[in-house]
Amino acid sequence: MTTARIVKCPSCNKAVKWTAKNASRPFCSERCKLIDLGSWAAEEHRIADTAPPDFTSEDPDTVI
Numbered sequence: 536m537t538t539a540r541i542v543k544c545p546s547c548n549k550a551v552k553w554t555a556k557n558a559s560r561p562f563c564s565e566r567c568k569l570i571d572l573g574s575w576a577a578e579e580h581r582i583a584d585t586a587p588p589d590f591t592s593e594d595p596d597t598v599i
């Protein structure tokens with residue numbers, strides 16, 4: 536099968552062909568890949584800094 540799967544770039548939402556040739560998949564480009572990894576790392580760091588250490592699925596608001 537030669538039909539390329541189309542995915543959305545997680546960084547800019549552009550349609551991207553998922554092919555073996557696209558080394559940056561699922562991103563449209565190496566640039567978007569780096570942008571996304573950078574923001575993810577920043578976000579992760581920020582959450583780790585502010586989230587309460589005991590935040591789990593036992594939160595009564597999420598159970599019910």
Ligand SMILES: [Zn+2]
Nearest residue numbers: 544547563567
């Ligand atoms: Zn992109």
